[in-house]
Amino acid sequence: MLRRQLTCFTANVVACSYLALVGPDAALADTWPTRTITTIVPFTAGSASDVVTRIVLDQVSKQVGQPIVIENRGGAGGTLGARLVAQAAPDGYTVLSTGALSVTHAMRRTLPYDTHQDFVPVIPLGFQPMVLVTSPTKGFKTLHDLISVAKTKPGVLNFASTGLGSPSHFAAERLSISAGIKAQHIPFRGAPDGLTEVLTGRVDYFFVTLAPALSLIEHGKLVALAISAGQRVTPLPSVPTTTEAGVADAAYDFWVGLYLPAKTPADIVVKLHRETEIALQVPSVRELLTKLGVEPMPMSREHFAKFFRDDLEANVSLVRAANIAKE
Secondary structure, eight states: OHHHHHHHHHHHHHHHHHHHHHOTHHHHHHHOOSSOEEEEESSOTTSHHHHHHHHHHHHHHHHHTSOEEEEEOOOGGGHHHHHHHHTSOSSSSEEEEESOHHHHHHHOSSOSSOTTTSEEEEEEEEEOOEEEEEOGGGOOOSHHHHHHHHHHSTTTOEEEESSTTSHHHHHHHHHHHHHTOOOEEEEOSSHHHHHHHHHHTSSOEEEEEHHHHHHHHHTTSSEEEEEESSSOBTTBTTSOBTTTTTOTTOOOOOEEEEEEETTOOHHHHHHHHHHHHHHTTOHHHHHHHHHTTOBOOOOOHHHHHHHHHHHHHHHHHHHHHTTOOOO
């Protein structure tokens, strides 16, 4: 009896010694997740960020064997949803999926969280190229045509966006700076409203994510002048990038990534990164993303952290160069 008690005691000491050496994170990661994970998308259902998140995390859910519920918490340019994650328990069960953290950092005078300190960048889900569209009635055949008119009549042309400080706004401002043109900014509540105004001809052009515009382009209702990206996209192989169209440094990168609250155990961060990276390689996931014009962009956690910091700086510089008023 005494020998059995001593054996158990020795085993417990060894186990405790092991945990003391490796820390509690390893044990947490071994069991995580054991229940439903909530992912906050700080924009409306059906938005570009929302659709990409659902495609990828549906596969992650299958891999980890637990539900991943997507909650759309829109408002205040994405800051309301981001605040919920910043204030959540750092246990791996509340995740943020967004491409707006660096934008709101550049656009907002004050934020209900610290962009640098309150989040852990995990992995980007995908890069979403934007396409510059216009109505066929405008007569623009190329990006050069549009720029020529804009230079001849400064301030006469106008462009749509999905809101002040949105990716579509930043893409248009990037073009204006790089091409040396001036145009009027007309913000709308979302892509459908902006597209409607372009179709009617009341708005001259619009940088929009590919998904809502693709069918209209394919049916000839819109003309695609350029892709705001470093390379052409599979669904529109004949449409040049802004660089190929003759405007250097005009591309604006719009992407979506996953974040966890600061102080989340490192092994949980590593596991979420690994499972998401695996999901991005699944053929059915890649096929769905490709149809939306989304390019998967898996990165190491270290690479993504640097990428995120660089994006923060780039957006701050763009707001300053374009003289965009902060909110």
